[in-house]
Amino acid sequence: MSIDSVSNAEATPDVDLPFAELGLKDDEYGRIREILGRRPTSCELAMYSVMWSEHCSYKSSRKHLRQFGEKVPPQAREILLVGMGENAGVVDIGQGYAVTFKAESHNHPSYVEPYQGAATGVGGIVRDILTMGARPVGVMDSLRFGPADAPDTHRVLPGVVAGIGGYGNCLGLPNVGGEVAFDPSYYGNPLVNALSVGVMRTDGIKLATAPGPGNKVILFGARTGGDGIGGASVLASATFEAEGERKRPAVQVGDPFAEKVLIECCLEIFAEDLVAGIQDLGAAGLSCATSELASAGTGGMRVVLDTVPLRDPTLAPEEILMSESQERMCAIVEPAKVQRFMEICAKWDVTATVIGEVTDSGRLQIFWRDELVVDVPPRTVAHEGPVYDRPIARPADLDALNADDASALARPSSAPELRETLLRLVSSPNLADKSWVTDQYDRYVLGNTALAMPDDAGVIRVDETTNLGIALALDGNGRYTRLDPYAGAQLALAEAYRNVAASGARPVAITDCLNFGSPEDPEVMWQFTEAIRGIADGCFTLGIPVTGGNVSFYNQTGSTPINPTPVVGVLGVIDDVARRLSIGFKADGDEIYLLGETHDEFGGSEWAHVVHAHLGGRPPAVDLAAEQRLAGLLVEAAARRALASAHDISDGGLAQALVESCLRGGVGAAVTLAGDPFVALFSESSARAVVSVSKADAEGFSQLASQHGVALTRLGVVGGSELEVAGQFAVPLADLRAASTGVFPAIFG
């Protein structure tokens, strides 16, 4: 077996390497040769191919993502401790605490192998949070599937939910919210987006950097195996024909117990200030960790690959470099601190190995069996990959789609029809009760969960003495974005922002997960650029910075892309978690108010989708100034304890919000609607919420609303055991509950 060393590469310049099979284009391969001044070794090719992939290099999106850095609201300077580009952004929440949070997609693995795909999605995002120096304190997930009753959804959804639960529960992280939605466009390509959040002291932030020549590079955590290698097997078998064809699982396999131990081990190491830099091993494994650490530090690193502890001793060096085995971390440690570092790893039975050291050579040099197999400038691997300016074209069908307005659809006109429509929507999979899913997640562990699903946001206590806490909401709407990606992305942002405010927390920052079709399709690329522009402009207007996120392209079935689906996670701060607001109505006699203005807006609505299987027209109008006024009102009212409940109005309109507030509180309501009752009940106009207020607080709240410039309409009172719409219909709570809670068990068992 020969080793394709650097000297061998120099001696055999004409050897053909399977760069195309590894996903590199001719000109990309040419550039690698130019950088190195020779052909790459097979190990170098492995590193470049995986680091220059769309997933790792953001080569199609980078040009557009710059907007997030250019349209930074002035508020960002006050609260952003670490911005985009690190593993996750870090936000100052006061009292010496910093919060880091990020969402990431694991769509394709979750389709291939739902349980492990979703499980390792959770594991990966939690390691990103841990890497920043934070204790992970919660997770959330945004899930999208094909139609609920479609056969493959029965394979994918239960596996995904069990995987998220199996990993997150075993990790001891409360799952505090998220979303589950269905649409035919996700049938061959479900979306599994996971968010994690962590807390640290502001002086405890860690970065992915390798400073200081002589400092040791320590790989710790799980041993390296052959999982998640994907394309590298091609390379290995091409180079080492004698070993024959290798079949490796393309989807990584998670071990949540190993990650739980790794978390505790890392936190103890951080507490003793033993690392100069740290990076988790996720996509592209050691290739990514070594090249990113080296390029952010002194600039050079020397690694002896033979020292990497292996689960499978037959792995080739290319495979070791590309392996995506989970639950691994790479730390940079001063020599004097190595012993203590190793002691803590031993305490937790975590395998830790010095695999190299930082150098000032400006080169990343990797050795295998005493031969130099990689000798590259690390920045060329990690940061200087290709950047594409992909062609952009507004979808040819968009005008026709926008012209196909929902106003032409037949509407319920009689009271019995309205009642029937309400029940049909309540029992549709997108709006039905999700406890079949969320009951599979532990929401109590760590003992700081002040609010969780089905409330509007997850609220987590950060400080047990002062009651300082955070709120998180994660939202998206692919139908709106299909109709208008700029507005749709802003509506996702506005919904998550509103949800956080409805819980009583002040929105301060966002993360996003951008799920789109192929960037090589100009129409998809147009959707993508419009959505980014929408989020960047929206965040600038709302005064909340983008802290980081993730782009997932190639979400399509055949050549049909998914509905473009930007999912936005908003972080809020709440000074006293005891003042958080649930969506549930509380007490008989409380007054119910609608906040905001309702217009006749049904484009992309849940009603059009469920009743008419229709997608056309325009999504609801975006009014970010109105969102800001509404949020300002909700946050101040919550802080003054002026509200009994608050619930954002979104999918399904006021009707769905009322049903959810009744069911959550276990109490009925009687409301009177002005104007067209169909529009009042089912329109999805944005910047609205439904709140309940005790009689004693009603007058004061009404004044507060007027001070904030928020339209307030009295709807009725809390009480009884049915939802009654005066002059129209009444439905017993028991019927609503049965309609809502029966759906998932009936479909998924």
Place this chain on the structure above:
Amino acid sequence: MTARIGVVTFPGSLDDRDALRAANAVGAQAVSLWHKDPSLHDVDAVVLPGGFSYGDYLRCGAISRFSPVMETVISAARDGLPVLGICNGFQVLCEAHLLPGALTRNSHLHFRCKDQALRIENNRTAWTSGYDLGARVVIPVKNGEGLYVADAHTLDALEAEGRIVARYIEGSPNGSMRDIAGVTNEAGNVVGLMPHPEHAIDPLTGPSADGLAFFTSVLKSLVAA
């Protein structure tokens, strides 16, 4: 001088910090115990917390039962030390044969997290003396393997001797035999419970404060002793 309540951390323990918080909340001195350290550090009672010790990869609780600290806990429990096993801790106690029976996969095969109504069936144990007999309490239950099983003879004996500590009411979350949520040993000092009283100590972070009495009960029995 207040009592010292120790909480064992195994690799993979998850609710250890919650149990320590609950012990502190009732005024006990909470003491963290480490699985590799056989010393109980003079604690007056021990909680084996929830979680997935050793990943529960072999069988829930099967490996933890052999840890150095458990050797000490087992012999101290036989001498009367109050021990409460919660969820994974209950599984460890069964594996250690301090309690009869076993906990197996839920009948519906899913992990389930739920605010569960229970009836306190025995208020003479070290951990339940603060409850009224027959009290209805709401405490979270969250597990994948919480279905209590034992042979009919054992179940009959448990019933006859009043050793069923708590039963699920208003619907079983897991299909446990005879709706058993918790049992005690003959002496009443060792209690195993699937629901999580440490998650029900404050309505801010749990469904109720109904779980607090597990911790006040043991504190009272220790201070009285």
